[in-house]
Amino acid sequence: MIQFPLLVGAKENTMNLAIIDEYAANKWPGPMEAQLAVASDHAGRRLKKAVKDHLLAAGLSVFDFGVSDEADKVDYPDYAFPLAESLAAGRFAAGILVCGSGLGMAIAANRVRGVRAASCANEFLARMARAHNNANILTLGERVVGEGLALAMVDVFLATPFEGGRHQARLDKIP
Numbered sequence: 504m505i506q507f508p509l510l511v512g513a514k515e516n517t518m519n520l521a522i523i524d525e526y527a528a529n530k531w532p533g534p535m536e537a538q539l540a541v542a543s544d545h546a547g548r549r550l551k552k553a554v555k556d557h558l559l560a561a562g563l564s565v566f567d568f569g570v571s572d573e574a575d576k577v578d579y580p581d582y583a584f585p586l587a588e589s590l591a592a593g594r595f596a597a598g599i600l601v602c603g604s605g606l607g608m609a610i611a612a613n614r615v616r617g618v619r620a621a622s623c624a625n626e627f628l629a630r631m632a633r634a635h636n637n638a639n640i641l642t643l644g645e646r647v648v649g650e651g652l653a654l655a656m657v658d659v660f661l662a663t664p665f666e667g668g669r670h671q672a673r674l675d676k677i678p
């Protein structure tokens with residue numbers, strides 16, 4: 504059985520939370536805590552759904568910030584910030600953001616203090632993002648990687664522990 508170091512200590516929530524279209528914290532009717540959160544813009548919608556289904560099939564609780572199937576073109580910061588801010592507030596153990604390239608989502612999410620978002624395009628990067636950088640958000644590009652590789656990266660990202668030590672000392676230099 505795969506262990507998920509990122510999820511150790513995460514609040515167990517066996518109820519798979521429903522999809523929401525838009526984030527509005529003060530309108531959200533119930534507890535937001537889930538182990539993982541996902542979000543995408545229109546260019547990452549299909550891969551985001553594949554990632555979510557993959558995580559749900561593994562028995563993990565996933566909160567989906569959208570974008571919805573119906574929405575037209577949207578702006579990635581409008582989806583990156585709600586997830587990143589919620590993660591930084593401790594509502595989720597980790598997040599996965601998907602856009603066309605994976606870059607815009609990472610740029611936006613990394614503006615939130617406490618977030619370390621890593622844009623990855625192969626399994627080595629996904630492993631290093633955790634082992635050396637203690638990344639808590641993986642960003643993926645639907646126009647960059649196929650679904651099989653993306654899901655493999657998600658598994659590696661969740662299964663790899665942070666090595667701490669000298670890597671923590673380096674992270675401590677980043678405000």
Ligand code: RB5
Pocket residue numbers: 544546547579602603604605606607608
């Ligand atoms: C949308 O066309 C695309 O620019 C966006 O998904 C993302 O790749 C930006 O970084």
